[in-house]
Amino acid sequence: MTPVLEVQNLAKHFQMHHLGQRLHAFDGVTFTLHAGEFLLLRGPNGVGKSTLLRTLYRSYLPRAGHVWYHTTEGRIDLATAADVDIALLRRREIGFVTQFLIARPRVAAEDIVAEPLRRTGIVAGDALDEARRWLAEFGVKRDLWRAYPTTFSGGEQQKVNLARALILPQRLMLLDEPTASLDAGARAALIRRLADLKAAGVAMIGVFHHPGDVADLIDREIELTLQEVPEDVAV
Amino acid sequence: MIAIDTALALQAPQLMTTPPLLTMAGVSRRYGDVVALQDVSATVYPGEVLGIVGESGSGKSTLLRMMNLEDTPDAGDYRLALPDLSGNLFDLDRFARRMLCATRIGIVYQNPHLGLLMKHTSSGNVAERLLIAGERSFATLRGRAREALGASEFPLERMDARPIELSGGMQQRVQLAKAIALEPALLLLDEPTTGLDVSVQALVLDTLKRLQRDRAITMVIVSHDLGVIRTMADRVMVMRRGRVVEQGLADQIFQDPQHEYTQQLVHAKL
Structure with missing residues (x-):
């Protein structure tokens, strides 16, 4: 079976010009993910779990x-794909779910949640109506x-954010601690939604503060380990 | 149950297959000893919002004026992928430039005095754009001016007020109405919210966002306000001393800037 994602020797560091240093995040990350699979990223704080998610999403440059990223028409390397193609893939195929609200001033909660659907042309x-159902x-x-x-x-902001992030199923969803600081009701709703998405074939990679929350969904785990930081280089 | 198909899409990827709407290559311009632009290239795809950031004097507004054909560079090529339009637009004569700018390109300046006739009515300012394009019927002119002002969320009971009598936020709405009256293929925004107080700024950005979503207008927005660029832009170009030092997806530029200058800019943001 063709995988959804095939990550090979992925590495990330941050060049901090004002420090004259390069901060090492991770390297040699390799894994494969299939449709409907749920991969948990584990490791201590600061090991680079969220950094890895952001690098896959291309908020960080590898x-x-x-x-x-495999599709019905071949594969595309998200590490080097054109910005404009990454932007299009994010619109319909690759989602990022975080605990932080991406809110614009003076936009109502239901409009924020409905926006991903509006962008696909839904009236x-x-x-x-769909946004209100998820709220x-x-x-x-x-x-x-x-x-x-x-x-x-x-807490309320986070619920709005989750409703927005999960309203439109995407082929690959990156989950950055979506359960952090949620109350029990919202956490249960979130886990139900993730289970439905998994059953529908969505591939997911997640970082969770309490992995026990999603224990029933996890297919595989990757443990990230701390590496020596920082490494001095001439800038 | 709502009849929305939000089921998983397992179709071919939606990659960009259409050519860019705007392509600029190798644009350079000197004013005396001052290098305003040095070998600048840019592409903007249909429906996309490109943000341009940089400090004062970085060349970002000069570049926008080039896109509006207000000046001719010492070297460079500029194309818009529009029907009946081919070749380097910098080669067009004054008359052809004026027609193209009036009908296909809209611009909003930071200073409303540059974009508006302050002592004409607001509706007349919008109608002027339509007149240049050949519209002569008074009823049509008035109707379309009203439509454009409405889309810019301008209070229509004031459409016959002169811009000089209006607040800064209202003047920007008149400029915006004028810019979108002919449904341009490209909307250029030069510091459109600079100098407005924050609540008015949020309203203007809201209007722009809504226009972008409902009409899928391709936009280029220049601002030294990183918050504005972050709210509006899909992609960002960072300029310094007339050169492009970095470009990328908006979230990447703000979260993982590569160039030393971009890091300084991002870290300086409050």
Whole structure:
């Protein structure tokens, strides 16, 4: 079976010009992920778990290695693909779920959640109905749906963010501690949604503060280990 | 149950197969001893928002003026992939440039005095753009001016007020209405929110975002405000001393800047 993702010898460091240093994050990361598989990234704080997710998503530029994303028409290396192609893949195929809200000022919660559907051409009314269904599912109170999330509590913001990130199933989803600081009801809703996505064939890579939350979903684990940092180089 | 197909899409990847709308290559411009642009190249794809950042004097506004054909570089090539348009646009004569800018390119300046006739009515300012394009019927001019002002969220009961009587945020809306009246293929924005207070700034950005989503207008936005660029842009180009020092996806430029200058810029953001 063709995998969804094939990561080969992926490496990342950060060139910190003002320190005259290169900060080492990880190297030699290699793994393969198939449709419907759930991969857990493990390791101590600061080992680079979130950095790896962001490098796969191309928010961080890889230093070396390949990230082969397989499609029905061949494969594309996310490590070197054109920015414009990465932007298109993110719109429909590769999702990133974080605990942090990406809110714009003066945009209502339900509009933030509906936006990924609107971008695919779904009409406003249908997209809003679906958005409200997910806000309710995650336990956001009805009287907050038209309000601006920039003023919400951290927990409410996170629920809006999760509803937005999970409303549109994508082939590959990267999960960066999505359960952190969620109440029990929202956590249960999130895990139900992840289980449904997995059953539908979505491939997922996740970092979880309490992996026990998703124990039933995990197919495989990768342990990242600390490496010597930083390495001095001439800049 | 809502009839939305949010089922998993296992189709071919949606990679960019259409050519860029805007292609600039090797553009250089000197003013005396000052190098304003040095071998600048840029591409913008249909429906995309390109952000250009850099300190004062980096050349970002000069580049935008080149895109609006207000100046001719010492060297360089500029093409827009539009029907009936071919060749290097810098080779066009003044008349052809004026028609192209009036009909296919919209621009919003930081200073409304550059973009508006301050003592004409707001609706007249928008209609002027339509007149250049050949529209002569008063009813049509007025109707389309009203439509463009409405889309820019300008209060229509004030459409006959002169810009000089309006607040800065309202003046920017009139400029925006004028820029989008002919549904341009390319919208250029030069520091469109600089000098506005933050609540008005948020409203103008909201309007731009909505226009971008509903009409899929291709935009190039220049700003020294990284927050504005982060909110608006899909991709970002970083300029310094007339050169492009780095470009990338907006989140990559802000989270993992590579060039020393970009790191300084990002770290200096409050």
